[in-house]
Amino acid sequence: MHQSTLKDSFFIEGVGVHRGKNCSVTVRPADEDTGIVFFRSDRENEGFKNEKIIASYNKVENATMCTQIFNENGASLKTIEHIMAALYGMKISNAIIEVRGEEIPILEGSALKFVEKIREVGIQKQLKPRKILKVLKKVKVTDGDKFEEIEPFDDFEINAKCDFEAKGLKTDSVIFNFSKNNFASEIAPARTFGFISEVEYIKKHNLALGASLKNTVVYNDKGIPLNDEGLRFENESAKHKVLDIIGDLALSQYWIQGRVNCFCPSHKLNNILLRMLFASTENYEIL
Ligand SMILES: [Zn+2]
The missing domain is CATH 3.30.230.20 (lpxc deacetylase, domain 1)
Structure with a gap:
């Protein structure tokens, strides 16, 4: 490449x-x-x-x-x-x-x-x-029952599972492979999302001041999106999590050769995963 x-x-x-x-x-x-x-x-x-x-x-x-x-x-x-x-x-x-x-x-x-x-x-x-970061050893990080790991693989693939059942949504999963799938059509359009149950907390703490139905999919407590447009993909929220993982792992500054498996990923875990990966040169090599 x-x-x-x-x-x-x-x-x-x-x-x-x-x-x-x-x-x-x-x-x-x-x-x-x-x-x-x-x-x-x-x-x-x-x-x-x-x-x-x-x-x-x-x-x-x-x-x-x-x-x-x-x-x-x-x-x-x-x-x-x-x-x-x-x-x-x-x-x-x-x-x-x-x-x-x-x-x-x-x-x-x-x-x-x-x-x-x-x-x-x-x-x-x-x-x-382009310099390639090849994962040599599995690295895993956890946060309660949430986890993310990256393991050796001959391509760049993300396998994400998200559990939103407590928020009224069904569990969603996505496997995205950079050789087999199309980023521009399958991942890029997936929008950020939130839940109506969080709106009061967000308002009280002065967070997300620019959020609206124009830029966020907001689900009601039955898991139904309140936006006029509806969803762009059935599993749009899980796809957005994959989008966030790609954006956060881009901060490695390399093209990655490895597979990410995760359950309930977050920006925090994405960053900790990279820090743990780079913590030992036994975990990776640069090609
Ligand atoms: Zn995002």
Whole structure:
């Protein structure tokens, strides 16, 4: 596999789901070996210049409701996971993302708009090969009865099972394989979701200030979506979990050769899994 970037830049703006403020991104082509690098270009009035924030798992300091990365000056960016998934899923290894605001726009809650923009501007193949992280040993992390593990496999595959029965939804599962399945049509359109039973807590704690039925699938206590559009896939919520896993594992900065098996994945577990994987060089090799 070769490295690749965009043929041209694209711009997207919209509301941020957590702070509820307007924000925008300009995604630009980048040289080989750049990786994915964010710049926050809106903090001059706070005494900062153009703050560089590297899209790496060890820059994640908060992964409670979204994935948030920080740099050494304390500049941070929230909700990077969907744009990261779009770039990774479309096999873009190098890009510079200029952000105005403290998070990435939520758009309609999935990675679809980012994928459409990537297709519009086109993908530029580069000369150097892409570095591959080959999993050599199974690594498993748990949180109560939730778990995630990554094991040796000759492709990149995610096998996710989600139990929402307590919320009135049936248990859902997805197997996504990067060679056999299509990221753009099968995973990218899956939207973020929530439950009506959580709305009061979210309001009380000033969370998800930008969330609405335009960017979040909200289920009632019988597991029925309240959005006019209904669901895009029968197992849309499990597919969105796979989207989040792809976006979070993209912070490894490598193309992954391994299989992820998980039960009730979360941003927190996705990040801990990468930290555990990188904790010992016996777990992986870089090709
Ligand atoms: Zn998400």
